[in-house]
Each structure stands twice: as structure tokens, then as C-alpha cells.
Amino acid sequence: MTEKRRDRDSEGRARSARPRDGLGRPLPYGAPGVERQPEGLVRAPGETVREAQRLLDGGRPFHAHEVFEDAWKSGPDAERALWRGLAQLAVGLTHAARGNTAGGARLLLRGAGGIAAYRDRAPYGIDVAGLTAWAGELAGRLEGHGPVDAGAEAPRLI
Incomplete structure (x- = not known):
């Protein structure tokens, strides 16, 4: 049996070097993929929100998740x-x-529940009430349906 080696970073943590598609699915090594988000960046909160919104608007929610x-x-x-x-x-x-x-x-429902405590504060201008409503509405429409268009369904964060 051939041993499969996992890609590792300099500290020995698993890091996949495989290219990924726009929804974060791994592609075969050598295939053209979508540029990944650098990991471990410390951004100011406003910068985090702006970058995540750019990625969501571009139909790349997996990459927004990484931000x-x-x-x-x-x-x-x-x-x-x-x-x-x-x-989430x-x-x-x-x-x-x-x-x-x-x-x-x-x-979607778990994420909405996780941010609900921030509803009255709207940290960094994030529309927590709007996001929880969006998540509930989209979750309700998903049952029994096929894939959605990530870009068309992207929420507004602010």
C-alpha cells in the first residue's frame, strides 16, 4: 500500500497545497484553481468585513469564511x-x-444563533438583525432544493 503524505507547513500542521475551485472544493494537483486566501492574517475588524463582503459578492463564500x-x-x-x-x-x-x-x-441557522447576541450592538456596522433574517429565510428555502447561486444569495454584512 502506498503511503499518502499530507502537505505540512513549517510547524508540521496539515495544509493542503491542492488547488481549489471557487467554492473551496479541492481540485487535482496541477489543475488551475482559484487563488486562496492567505491564512493567519490579522486584519482590523473593518478590513475583515470589507474583504469578506468582496468575496461574498464574488460568489466565494468559502474564502469569506477563511477571512x-x-x-x-x-x-x-x-x-x-x-x-x-x-x-458559519x-x-x-x-x-x-x-x-x-x-x-x-x-x-446558516447555527451561525445566526451565534451572532444573535450582538443584535443590539451592531459591532463594526455589521447588520446582525439583517443577517439573522437572511440566514433564516435562506435556510427555509433550501429544504428539498438543489444548489443555490452563491453570488446571487450573498448577504450584505453592513
Whole structure:
């Protein structure tokens, strides 16, 4: 049996070097793919929101999730649930666009629940009420349907 080696970074953590498509699905090595988001960037909150919105508008929710994940991992503890919830919304849209509508709906609702506590604060201008409404509405439409167009269904963050 041939041993499969995983791509690793300099610290030994698994990192896939395979190219990915616009929805983050791995492609064969050597295939042309969509440029990935650099991992581990620490951005100002406003920059995080702007970059994620650009990616969402471009139909790349998987990549927006990676931007939110960086904020979740590097931000203050008091904001982790916000960024994690936003990442879950982006992943929910990713799954819905890939055709996993049941999983997409679950993640959309989980993400909406995660950000709901921020509804009265609207941190960084994020429209938490609008996002929770968007997530609930999209999750409701997904049951029994095929993939959605990620760009057409992209939410407005602010």
C-alpha cells in the first residue's frame, strides 16, 4: 500500500497545497484553481468585513469564511462568537451552493444563533438583525432544493 503524505507547513500542521475551485472544493494537483486566501492574517475588524463582503459578492463564500476564521482566531475573546457565527454563515452558504442544502441550512441557522447576541450592538456596522433574517429565510428555502447561486444569495454584512 502506498503511503499518502499530507502537505505540512513549517510547524508540521496539515495544509493542503491542492488547488481549489471557487467554492473551496479541492481540485487535482496541477489543475488551475482559484487563488486562496492567505491564512493567519490579522486584519482590523473593518478590513475583515470589507474583504469578506468582496468575496461574498464574488460568489466565494468559502474564502469569506477563511477571512472570518482569521478574525475569530486572532480577535478578542468577547468577539469570538461574532466572528465564528459569521464564518458559519459563510460556510452555510458554501454548502448550499455545493448542493448540500440540508447541511447548509443547519450551518446558516447555527451561525445566526451565534451572532444573535450582538443584535443590539451592531459591532463594526455589521447588520446582525439583517443577517439573522437572511440566514433564516435562506435556510427555509433550501429544504428539498438543489444548489443555490452563491453570488446571487450573498448577504450584505453592513
